[in-house]
Amino acid sequence: MKGEEKILLSHGGGGKETSELINGLLFKELYGPAVSGNAKSLSLLEDAAIIKIGSSPSKIAFTTDSFTVNPLFFKGGDIGKLCVAGTVNDLSVMGAKPLFLSLGLIIEEGFSFNNLKNIMKSIALEASKTGIAVVAGDTKVVPLGKADGIFINTSGIGEVLYENISVYNIKEGDVIIVSGHVGDHGSAIMSLREGIDMDVDIESDCASLWGMIDSVLKTGVHVGAMRDATRGGIAAVLNEWAQAAGAEIFIDEGKIPVKNAVKGFCELLGFEPYQLACEGRAVFAVRPGFEKKALKTLKSHPLGKNAEIIGFVQKRGGAGYGKSPGGRVILKGIFGVNRVMEAPSGELLPRIC
Amino acid sequence: MKGEEKILLSHGGGGKETSELINGLLFKELYGPAVSGNAKSLSLLEDAAIIKIGSSPSKIAFTTDSFTVNPLFFKGGDIGKLCVAGTVNDLSVMGAKPLFLSLGLIIEEGFSFNNLKNIMKSIALEASKTGIAVVAGDTKVVPLGKADGIFINTSGIGEVLYENISVYNIKEGDVIIVSGHVGDHGSAIMSLREGIDMDVDIESDCASLWGMIDSVLKTGVHVGAMRDATRGGIAAVLNEWAQAAGAEIFIDEGKIPVKNAVKGFCELLGFEPYQLACEGRAVFAVRPGFEKKALKTLKSHPLGKNAEIIGFVQKRGGAGYGKSPGGRVILKGIFGVNRVMEAPSGELLPRIC
Numbered sequence: 001m002k003g004e005e006k007i008l009l010s011h012g013g014g015g016k017e018t019s020e021l022i023n024g025l026l027f028k029e030l031y032g033p034a035v036s037g038n039a040k041s042l043s044l045l046e047d048a049a050i051i052k053i054g055s056s057p058s059k060i061a062f063t064t065d066s067f068t069v070n071p072l073f074f075k076g077g078d079i080g081k082l083c084v085a086g087t088v089n090d091l092s093v094m095g096a097k098p099l100f101l102s103l104g105l106i107i108e109e110g111f112s113f114n115n116l117k118n119i120m121k122s123i124a125l126e127a128s129k130t131g132i133a134v135v136a137g138d139t140k141v142v143p144l145g146k147a148d149g150i151f152i153n154t155s156g157i158g159e160v161l162y163e164n165i166s167v168y169n170i171k172e173g174d175v176i177i178v179s180g181h182v183g184d185h186g187s188a189i190m191s192l193r194e195g196i197d198m199d200v201d202i203e204s205d206c207a208s209l210w211g212m213i214d215s216v217l218k219t220g221v222h223v224g225a226m227r228d229a230t231r232g233g234i235a236a237v238l239n240e241w242a243q244a245a246g247a248e249i250f251i252d253e254g255k256i257p258v259k260n261a262v263k264g265f266c267e268l269l270g271f272e273p274y275q276l277a278c279e280g281r282a283v284f285a286v287r288p289g290f291e292k293k294a295l296k297t298l299k300s301h302p303l304g305k306n307a308e309i310i311g312f313v314q315k316r317g318g319a320g321y322g323k324s325p326g327g328r329v330i331l332k333g334i335f336g337v338n339r340v341m342e343a344p345s346g347e348l349l350p351r352i353c
Numbered sequence: 354m355k356g357e358e359k360i361l362l363s364h365g366g367g368g369k370e371t372s373e374l375i376n377g378l379l380f381k382e383l384y385g386p387a388v389s390g391n392a393k394s395l396s397l398l399e400d401a402a403i404i405k406i407g408s409s410p411s412k413i414a415f416t417t418d419s420f421t422v423n424p425l426f427f428k429g430g431d432i433g434k435l436c437v438a439g440t441v442n443d444l445s446v447m448g449a450k451p452l453f454l455s456l457g458l459i460i461e462e463g464f465s466f467n468n469l470k471n472i473m474k475s476i477a478l479e480a481s482k483t484g485i486a487v488v489a490g491d492t493k494v495v496p497l498g499k500a501d502g503i504f505i506n507t508s509g510i511g512e513v514l515y516e517n518i519s520v521y522n523i524k525e526g527d528v529i530i531v532s533g534h535v536g537d538h539g540s541a542i543m544s545l546r547e548g549i550d551m552d553v554d555i556e557s558d559c560a561s562l563w564g565m566i567d568s569v570l571k572t573g574v575h576v577g578a579m580r581d582a583t584r585g586g587i588a589a590v591l592n593e594w595a596q597a598a599g600a601e602i603f604i605d606e607g608k609i610p611v612k613n614a615v616k617g618f619c620e621l622l623g624f625e626p627y628q629l630a631c632e633g634r635a636v637f638a639v640r641p642g643f644e645k646k647a648l649k650t651l652k653s654h655p656l657g658k659n660a661e662i663i664g665f666v667q668k669r670g671g672a673g674y675g676k677s678p679g680g681r682v683i684l685k686g687i688f689g690v691n692r693v694m695e696a697p698s699g700e701l702l703p704r705i706c
Contacts, residue, residue, distance in 0.1 A: 106419050140704075142703070
């Protein structure tokens with residue numbers, strides 16, 4: 001008898017093991033054996049599902065995210081800000097204007113009223129920035145020792161204003177842009193949690209991106225795919241794109257914007273900045289010819305002022321839509337040597353969001 | 354200095370303390386001081402928010418619920434069946450056809466793959482009964498000892514097919530109907546958890562009610578309010594109605610359908626069946642004249658065959674919409690003595706759903 005398989009922390013890391021759990025177990029049981037090519041399951045690979053209700057012509061984006069971040073309060077934000085921004089961003093990167101939010105609280109017995117109040121204040125403030133309305137809620141309390149302070153689920157509904165932005169809509173020649181410095185959130189959480197004292201404080205980049213994204217899309221820039229980089233950083237985003245589209249994406253490491261403090265933190269601990277979580281950065285794949293306009297528009301927005309072009313889609317596999325022979329990300333290192341930019345794996349940092 | 358206020362288990366019981374937490378803290382912080390009369394906050398008192406997207410004429414119901422039930426597997430269901438049925442029912446009682454479901458998993462490190470598979474199978478099976486599609490998901494893993502097996506959040510979207518069903522739409526003379534035996538789920542979970550050996554097994558009533566509810570509504574029965582009885586049982590539902598509408602609701606205790614095994618269980622432990630959770634029972638307030646048709650239609654459906662008329666709305670306060678002077682539920686006891694049917698309070702049974 002082989003030992004019973006169990007869930008590991010790495011299954012929640014947002015990298016390889018998470019994909020394996022989702023594709024190997026969750027999808028299989030939820031959608032049965034005929035999973036590949038199934039529209040329902042495919043939509044789960046996007047940041048939000050695109051749905052239609054009744055006879056209405058409107059397309060609606062629908063997404064969900066649970067937040068288990070530890071610690072609950074950190075420099076640059078808290079779980080309240082994070083749970084609004086995270087869901088706002090998941091809708092925004094599908095070209096959907098965020099409209100409605102639900103709030104599911106799981107609170108541990110003994111949790112402080114004051115902390116709960118402060119988290120609610122953050123939620124109200126962050127929601128007001130985008131104008132998303134909290135319209136549904138649920139509160140559960142579990143005994144001491146059966147949770148860790150508070151876990152928050154937010155689900156969001158948005159109206160799709162810009163169509164056909166999809167992980168499957170990457171094309172050869174698309175230019176890859178990142179909207180700002182990478183790895184700030186991951187470094188901020190990790191340095192706080194591990195008690196690492198940095199010379200310079202690192203602050204989470206946690207932010208709601210609809211305003212910035214809308215400003216780009218409304219200029220008419222043709223965006224193929226867009227995603228907010230969270231768990232697993234831009235490495236997770238780029239590898240998912242490469243695999244979903246069967247594409248080879250080329251990234252110039254020297255072009256990736258990274259703050260010096262984050263670089264120092266990564267050197268100290270042996271991390272790659274591009275594998276660390278962001279919570280207020282978007283990655284764009286824009287059709288060639290649109291990159292300058294996209295970059296200029298991004299740079300004129302406070303949340304995009306450090307945006308950079310970091311690479312392009314070198315080629316796309318010919319084995320058909322959604323297939324992934326050789327989908328990979330090539331990283332031209334700062335010393336000129338090419339290597340593969342791996343999708344993060346292992347328990348890089350549990351409970352980052 | 355007074356001691357810091359902390360969250361208690363009773364804040365999650367679905368009774369008085371839950372209302373106090375929601376109204377006193379959550380709403381206040383989320384919606385600011387001008388909360389009373391605020392449309393956004395009022396909608397939170399319903400089982401689902403009714404929203405509109407863009408210029409579409411369709412009304413959409415949107416709801417969220419987190420499930421922390423302990424144990425995860427019980428007679429009559431498991432957390433998978435429960436998390437689908439619970440959200441399907443929250444949409445259904447707003448007159449909305451359940452269409453789309455999101456699934457937010459928070460899994461404790463070390464949780465068994467087999468249990469996860471079985472829960473996913475239950476979700477797929479229960480969703481297929483109503484035809485609701487799981488279209489969005491999220492998976493988080495937290496370290497051993499920071500959760501309790503698995504917590505699941507489901508949010509749901511439905512299309513409102515029947516309008517104006519609302520907790521505020523109770524009228525004098527409305528007839529109160531319950532769709533089946535009360536307290537089965539609460540008794541099943543509690544007897545299992547406390548290791549109480551009953552002569553007769555008690556099985557959870559956990560079920561998705563859209564089919565049954567739709568069968569009633571499509572006959573043209575005029576339903577003022579409708580709600581599924583979950584935490585706090587029918588006592589919680591009736592008290593919320595009484596308070597929201599400023600109404601006095603009269604209930605005949607002898608008419609409330611309760612299984613003998615549940616009665617015995619309650620006598621043994623000093624509970625009131627009407628305060629125990631159900632997970633597959635709906636309470637209706639139908640306009641006078643429609644009660645016979647409603648009852649007949651319910652009884653012809655497998656999930657409503659034990660439906661009964663249990664009371665009526667005696668009077669509705671005159672102090673204006675949404676005010677609650679003297680909103681209360683009067684219970685005519687089985688020995689003919691009237692008393693108040695209290696909203697449940699205290700930690701009746703944490704983690705019942």
